[in-house]
Amino acid sequence: MNAPISIPETVPDNTNRLAAIAAGEPFTSEIHPELDQEQSCLETRNFNLHYGAKQALFDINFKVPKGKVTALVGPSGCGKSTLLRCVNRINDLIDIVKIDGEMTLEGDSIYAPGVDVIELRKRMGMVFQKPNPFPMSIYENVVYSLRIDGENNKKVLDEVCERSLRGGAIWDEVKDRLHESALGLSGGQQQRLCIARAIAAEPEVLLMDEPCSALDPIATLKIENLLEDLKGQYTVFIVTHNMQQASRASDYTAFMYLGRLIEYGPTPTIFQKPHLQETLDYVTGRFG
Amino acid sequence: MNDTQTSSDKQSSVPATRRRISSPAASLISRAEPALWLTGGSMVLCMVMIISLLSFVFYNGTKTFWPVPIVEATLHDGTVHMGEVTRRGTFIPPASRLDEMPESFRKVVEDNDGEASRKLIRTGNFRVSGEHFNWVADFEVAEGGLKEPEWAVLLERLTWGRFYGTPLKFQIGEEVVADTPEATWEQFKSHHGEVRERRERRRKLEKKGLGKLNHAMEKRRLAIRQTELEFGKDSDEYRKVVEDNRQPLDTLSQKYDALVKEIQALDQENARFVMTMQTASGQDVDIHVSEIVRAYPANRLNAGNKVGIYISRWIEYLTSEPREANSEGGVWPAIFGTVLMTLIMALLVSPIGVLAALYLREYAKPGPIVTVVRIAINNLAGVPSIVFGVFGLGFFCYIMGGTIDEIFFSEKLPSPTFGTGGILWAALTLALLTLPVVIVATEEALAAVPNSMREGSYACGASKWQTIKRIVIPRAMPGVMTGMILSMARGAGEVAPLMLVGAVKLAPELPFDSYAPFLHLERSFMHLGFHIYDLGFQSQNSEAAKPMVYTTTFLLILIIFLLNLTGVGIRAKLKKRFKGSAV
Numbered sequence: 001m002n003a004p005i006s007i008p009e010t011v012p013d014n015t016n017r018l019a020a021i022a023a024g025e026p027f028t029s030e031i032h033p034e035l036d037q038e039q040s041c042l043e044t045r046n047f048n049l050h051y052g053a054k055q056a057l058f059d060i061n062f063k064v065p066k067g068k069v070t071a072l073v074g075p076s077g078c079g080k081s082t083l084l085r086c087v088n089r090i091n092d093l094i095d096i097v098k099i100d101g102e103m104t105l106e107g108d109s110i111y112a113p114g115v116d117v118i119e120l121r122k123r124m125g126m127v128f129q130k131p132n133p134f135p136m137s138i139y140e141n142v143v144y145s146l147r148i149d150g151e152n153n154k155k156v157l158d159e160v161c162e163r164s165l166r167g168g169a170i171w172d173e174v175k176d177r178l179h180e181s182a183l184g185l186s187g188g189q190q191q192r193l194c195i196a197r198a199i200a201a202e203p204e205v206l207l208m209d210e211p212c213s214a215l216d217p218i219a220t221l222k223i224e225n226l227l228e229d230l231k232g233q234y235t236v237f238i239v240t241h242n243m244q245q246a247s248r249a250s251d252y253t254a255f256m257y258l259g260r261l262i263e264y265g266p267t268p269t270i271f272q273k274p275h276l277q278e279t280l281d282y283v284t285g286r287f288g
Numbered sequence: 289m290n291d292t293q294t295s296s297d298k299q300s301s302v303p304a305t306r307r308r309i310s311s312p313a314a315s316l317i318s319r320a321e322p323a324l325w326l327t328g329g330s331m332v333l334c335m336v337m338i339i340s341l342l343s344f345v346f347y348n349g350t351k352t353f354w355p356v357p358i359v360e361a362t363l364h365d366g367t368v369h370m371g372e373v374t375r376r377g378t379f380i381p382p383a384s385r386l387d388e389m390p391e392s393f394r395k396v397v398e399d400n401d402g403e404a405s406r407k408l409i410r411t412g413n414f415r416v417s418g419e420h421f422n423w424v425a426d427f428e429v430a431e432g433g434l435k436e437p438e439w440a441v442l443l444e445r446l447t448w449g450r451f452y453g454t455p456l457k458f459q460i461g462e463e464v465v466a467d468t469p470e471a472t473w474e475q476f477k478s479h480h481g482e483v484r485e486r487r488e489r490r491r492k493l494e495k496k497g498l499g500k501l502n503h504a505m506e507k508r509r510l511a512i513r514q515t516e517l518e519f520g521k522d523s524d525e526y527r528k529v530v531e532d533n534r535q536p537l538d539t540l541s542q543k544y545d546a547l548v549k550e551i552q553a554l555d556q557e558n559a560r561f562v563m564t565m566q567t568a569s570g571q572d573v574d575i576h577v578s579e580i581v582r583a584y585p586a587n588r589l590n591a592g593n594k595v596g597i598y599i600s601r602w603i604e605y606l607t608s609e610p611r612e613a614n615s616e617g618g619v620w621p622a623i624f625g626t627v628l629m630t631l632i633m634a635l636l637v638s639p640i641g642v643l644a645a646l647y648l649r650e651y652a653k654p655g656p657i658v659t660v661v662r663i664a665i666n667n668l669a670g671v672p673s674i675v676f677g678v679f680g681l682g683f684f685c686y687i688m689g690g691t692i693d694e695i696f697f698s699e700k701l702p703s704p705t706f707g708t709g710g711i712l713w714a715a716l717t718l719a720l721l722t723l724p725v726v727i728v729a730t731e732e733a734l735a736a737v738p739n740s741m742r743e744g745s746y747a748c749g750a751s752k753w754q755t756i757k758r759i760v761i762p763r764a765m766p767g768v769m770t771g772m773i774l775s776m777a778r779g780a781g782e783v784a785p786l787m788l789v790g791a792v793k794l795a796p797e798l799p800f801d802s803y804a805p806f807l808h809l810e811r812s813f814m815h816l817g818f819h820i821y822d823l824g825f826q827s828q829n830s831e832a833a834k835p836m837v838y839t840t841t842f843l844l845i846l847i848i849f850l851l852n853l854t855g856v857g858i859r860a861k862l863k864k865r866f867k868g869s870a871v
């Protein structure tokens with residue numbers, strides 16, 4: 001973590017509020033007014049999630065603005081991945097998950113009964129924490145989402161493949177070996193391939209769960225540069241552990257703690273003068 | 289206990305590292321790593337057992353066909369035994385015989401705790417002596433009575449097994465063309481080739497030519513019979529069919545007669561070549577050259593000759609059909625049956641097993657029912673294989689086969705077509721037997737597919753089945769292959785259930801031939817495993833069959849090994865697709 005190291009002698013005055021959250025007292029998220037002017041792509045209302053008896057998300061009310069990069073930060077285990085995985089309903093695969101509240105994509109409810117989950121997922125792309133290329137060629141990896149839709153026109157596939165790989169900033173490295181196994185790529189290349197795969201189907205929102213955490217610094221740098229390229233092209237919702245990454249690549253930053261959304265606002269404000277002391281403590285590395 | 293006590297007492301004064309070395313038990317643990325010895329020792333034990341078993345089979349299996357010298361043993365009482373020494377051993381001669389043996393021998397025997405040494409001589413000549421083998425004790429042999437006669441010749445015959453003797457004279461028709469061993473042998477060598485060629489031609493004519501004609505005639509007769517059944521004997525249709533078929537049937541039977549004549553001519557020509565052999569006891573025996581498969585003067589062979597005989601015996605063994613109640617000739621039908629049955633079995637078991645495993649691992653909700661099913665499958669692997677045989681006989685042969693016969697082959701009843709043991713039912717029975725292996729291996733392979741890949745696929749908008757088909761199965765394929773390899777190894781080596789559902793001692797036809805539909809899955813078949821059992825335990829001439837048991841065992845192991853190797857090769861190829869430098 002690239003935050004100032006200076007740890008204040010005096011205990012910060014937020015201990016009480018954090019303790020209150022830990023004790024389960026009700027809490028209202030601090031949402032900056034700038035967000036009201038944004039057109040929303042993704043929205044949640046009173047969103048709660050339980051893993052069995054354990055609650056992981058508490059009354060999340062928030063929105064991801066269209067065409068912007070939104071970063072989600074917070075200490076480990078605070079529910080960032082959980083929230084992200086709710087968006088494309090990958091959490092449905094876990095039997096014990098119980099959800100209540102509302103979530104919408106472009107106004108369409110995600111959790112309403114009768115929603116076609118598969119059609120829903122086709123509107124999003126997702127990049128996982130660990131690169132997960134499929135056991136097939138680079139080419140087939142990229143066009144996977146088209147293949148499963150039954151697209152077999154070589155011209156279309158070739159075009160999408162090239163465009164996506166360029167979008168993933170990996171075209172030049174793999175253009176001569178498109179038909180070799182994707183598992184032969186390095187970790188960083190694999191992750192950029194996964195990004196290319198995720199944008200191949202022109203998703204309405206791109207979900208990323210700590211896409212750099214399993215990579216070495218050079219690969220991380222490449223992906224961060226790529227994130228800046230993606231900014232402005234896609235609606236991106238990215239979970240990150242890295243404050244620098246969040247501050248550099250995102251337009252908005254949300255801070256989560258213990259399953260609650262604490263503060264959410266424009267990235268510069270969150271990093272320089274957040275409304276809450278806890279947020280400042282976290283982004284400056286005083287806890288977390 | 290005491291040890292730890294003392295070491296903890298010392299703790300205060302002695303530094304930690306030195307204290308550990310001072311305790312002998314601890315030092316053993318820290319230096320010699322007992323777990324290494326334990327695990328390594330078990331491994332060595334396994335290797336020793338497996339390697340000694342395999343080398344035993346290999347040694348005995350490969351030496352069967354090596355030509356050995358022929359000995360002639362003349363006993364005190366004047367009896368002569370000639371043949372190959374196949375075994376040596378000791379026995380305790382009865383007291384009455386001790387008295388009659390020479391002084392020198394008696395002493396040796398007495399020094400040896402009353403045990404005398406003896407040899408088992410394969411004397412052949414069953415029709416002359418009524419014995420295939422004779423035990424000859426060393427003390428029975430007369431002074432200087434053990435020789436290796438130069439012109440002792442071994443004949444391997446089509447019938448009646450081996451013959452050991454000295455060539456006496458060679459006759460072509462009435463004319464005697466040789467009357468010394470050497471000249472006779474030369475004559476034999478120069479004529480054996482052509483006689484054998486004629487015999488081969490005759491066999492082909494009989495099998496292929498006559499068989500084809502028979503098949504064609506049978507088809508026309510069946511057509512006539514069918515019309516008769518349908519329209520009655522004095523209908524126009526019947527008369528028309530009979531009329532239509534008269535000409536072709538006549539032509540066919542003329543061809544048939546011509547072929548039979550040709551065969552008889554070949555037989556007559558061959559019958560003119562006769563070699564007279566003298567047995568060790570001085571009897572003359574006339575032997576038709578056409579009866580002789582292979583002959584060699586065992587004591588006149590150089591290394592090259594021996595290798596040649598060895599190879600020719602192997603070729604005969606691998607490519608020809610068995611003779612003499614399976615104890616001679618080849619095992620080609622059994623090789624064919626084993627491989628075909630195993631492949632059919634693999635073809636049947638893998639789709640069923642893989643689909644079942646897919647359901648268990650990918651679709652079924654984990655819970656008590658799935659657990660019970662899984663336990664049941666694992667227990668299935670522990671059911672004795674003969675039980676599967678009984679089930680196969682009852683269910684596949686009688687119920688399924690019987691029903692098929694009633695529906696499709698009613699004209700052949702009461703003789704069963706599918707309603708009895710056959711290669712298909714055997715393959716199905718073994719498929720059932722090896723099902724747990726495939727299911728368990730496939731389930732493990734499926735479980736090893738990383739969840740992240742599944743999630744990735746779902747996130748791309750794939751359905752469950754698309755994910756399974758495009759990601760999970762390809763990725764699990766090497767593991768599925770492992771299951772198939774294991775099941776083939778298990779299935780190819782299984783014998784007990786096969787005896788009930790279709791493996792036979794001698795199958796009249798291969799399950800594959802040139803008549804449609806080419807693959808005759810209802811036919812019974814020969815199997816190497818059953819062949820081993822039959823040779824070893826059912827053979828009249830068990831002493832002669834014994835080396836063949838080893839050779840057949842060796843061959844079966846080799847075939848299973850080759851089948852596995854193919855599987856491993858395919859698996860390696862599959863695995864290569866998923867390899868790559870991660871990160």
Ligand SMILES: Nc1ncnc2c1ncn2[C@@H]1O[C@H](COP(=O)(O)OP(=O)(O)O)[C@@H](O)[C@H]1O
Nearest residue numbers: 051056074075076077078079080081082083094
């Ligand atoms: N599959 C699961 N089953 C039960 N609890 C889970 C599961 N996944 C995550 N959790 C719990 O939910 C909480 C949030 O986890 P997560 O969303 O992964 O946190 P983050 O991504 O912020 O580090 C954690 O306390 C974790 O223990």
Ligand SMILES: [Mg+2]
Nearest residue numbers: 080081082210
């Ligand atoms: Mg996480």
